[in-house]
Amino acid sequence: MxxxxxxxxxxxxxxxxxxxxxxxxxxxxxxxxxxxxxxxxxxxxxxxxxxxxxxxxxxxxxxxxxxxxxxxxxxxxxxxxxxxxxxxxxxxxxxALPGAPLSQAWLSENALQTVHWRAGALVAELHQAGRPTPTARREASAFVSRLADAAVRDADAAGDQLSSAERKFVIALADHLRVLDRLPLGFVHGGGIEAGLRWSGGARPTLQDFDRARFAPVVVDFVHLAHGLWAERPLVRAAFFDGYGRALGAEEQQALRCLTGLHAVRALADSTYGDRAAARTVLDRLKSEVGV
CATH class of the missing domain: 3.30.200.20 (Phosphorylase Kinase; domain 1)
Structure with missing residues (x-):
């Protein structure tokens, strides 16, 4: 061995x-x-x-x-x-930095809000780092469309975990995502901000694991948090964006909603990608918002 x-x-x-x-x-x-x-x-x-x-x-x-x-x-x-x-x-x-994944920390609501305020400020610095080349800018602009294209394959792979109506709903989310063309670009972590954040006590988190980092619409970095923690803790979400320095624009909010739904379908299609029970909860919540 x-x-x-x-x-x-x-x-x-x-x-x-x-x-x-x-x-x-x-x-x-x-x-x-x-x-x-x-x-x-x-x-x-x-x-x-x-x-x-x-x-x-x-x-x-x-x-x-x-x-x-x-x-x-x-x-x-x-x-x-x-x-x-x-x-x-x-x-x-x-x-090597000290600490463990922030997602594993047991924090009070106030402490969690404070840490996420600082995390928002940290992520803002990352998103504003550097300037993309013309090629990187073109690739960044096409990134969300590629995620939308993958949604059809993920819906097929999910099989009978999606009803016919749910599959149409997912395809509609993907189609809507393709027409959102004014999304702010930046240098994103790309691997799920929540998973990359580490905490070792106090109020200051750190960020690691940049193997998926690239220039892309910055909203893609918020999908894992919107899929999980933020859904149940709106004050934590508000604290994050307070630290981030701005709220999401109207098209970014639409994109985040679409991307969160597509992330849920990917988790249903591939159990190694995420929590299927959580994915089902997210998809059901999104459906109820539009009466599907």
Whole structure:
């Protein structure tokens, strides 16, 4: 049986050539990202670091771009820092930040609102980081349309979990999404802000896992929260956008509603993508709003 805490010899050789001898290596549980991550300790000074191997060259390129060109805008201590990279190994060495996923924290309503206010401010900094090239801007503008195109495949894959009326409802959401063409663009986290936020006590969260980061309509970063926590905690949602610095525009609100419905269908179609019970609740709520 392979030791999950061990590193392949070529990868370990690169890490130790970069950092010096390691005194500890521990594989971390899989999180929101499909990447493999190890907690490593450098022997010379006991520095705590993370070694991350991307699942694909595209993910490696996205994440290293994010750490070099966008993440520094978040400020010291608000996200990991990039220490070294190896395109050959699709590997990154990052500083390790304390804490656990914010979604796992047990916080009072007031504390949760405070943390989400600060999270909103953090996400605003990310969204405003950098300026897209003309090519990136064209790709960003087409991103939501690609999500709409995927909705038909997801509805087919959901099979009998959707009634005929529900399938028509989902296709209508996708069609409406395609005509929303004035959505503000920015540099998005892309992997679900809720999953990327970490908390270690106090009021300041941190943000990590940028392997899906890209330029896109900023509203895509709010879908996971709208699908889950915000549905039951409207004051937490209000605190987030207070920290974010603006409310969503009318077209963004429509897009978020459509994207939340499409996310629910994707979760119904693929149990590894999300919670099917929660997805059914979300879809039923959206249907009731329009009388389907």
């Amino acid at each position: 392979t030791d999950q805490n061990s590193l392949a010899a070529p990868l370990r050789s690169w890490v130790e050539k970069t950092l010096g001898p390691l005194t500890a290596v521990r594989r971390l549980p899989n999180g929101s990202s499909p990447a493999a991550v190890w907690h490593v300790v450098r022997g010379s000074d006991n520095a705590q670091l993370h070694l991350k191997t991307a699942p694909s060259p595209e993910a490696f390129t996205r994440e290293t771009f994010a750490y070099r060109h966008a993440v520094p805008a978040l400020g010291p201590g608000n996200a990991p820092c990039l220490v070294a990279t190896s395109a050959r190994h699709l590997a990154m060495i990052l500083t």
